[in-house]
Amino acid sequence: MLFFVVVIAACARNPNDNVGLTGVGNVGPGGGSPGSQQEFLVSVGDRVFFETDSSSLTSEASATLDKQAAWLNQYQNYRIMVEGHADERGTREYNIALGARRSSIVVxxxxxxxxxxxxxxxxSFGKERPVAIxxxxSCWSQNRRAVTVVQ
Known part of the structure; x- marks a missing residue:
């Protein structure tokens, strides 16, 4: 009898009861709930990449920043830090300046x-925090980036 009651109760659940959990209403596997830092990272994207010795935005970078701006305008309770990075070629001073130009263009x-x-x-972190060594x-292109960190 108890088994029968449990089965009926499970069938009577509203599928929208799972909103914000895994499944219905979620951003996706590992995507986080709407407005979360995890959603920003997975669904929007936290970084843009640059060409060698450049602080100009590519069309792909602009598209990512458009999504970031839309998300940030929707969820105004977050502050962000934009980190500028460079690959390991060049002097420390040159790369700090390049990282600063990259973070400034994103801001x-x-x-x-x-x-x-x-x-x-x-x-700007210049070449001090590479993600690939x-x-x-293949490594240099991953390190030429600006990262938007949601705080």
Missing amino acids: NYLVSKGVNQQRITSQ CNDI
Whole structure:
């Protein structure tokens, strides 16, 4: 009899009861709930990449920043830090300046899309925080980036 009651109770559940958990209403596997830092990372994207010795945005970078701006304008309770990075080639001083230009271009782009500048800080790490280490273009291209960190 108890088994029968449990089965009926399970069938009577509303599928929308799972909103915010895994399944219905979720951003997706590992995507986090809407408005979460995890959703920003997985669904929007936290980084843009640059060409060698460049601080100009590519069309792909602009598309990612458009998604970031839309998310940040929707969820205004977050502050962000934009980190500028460079690959390991060049002097420390050159790469700090390049990382600063990269973070600045991202900040200016987000502000131009309506994100309040008071919510944004930026910092250049130059070549000090590589995500990939090797003496090859495959690593260098991953390190030429600006990362938007949701705080």
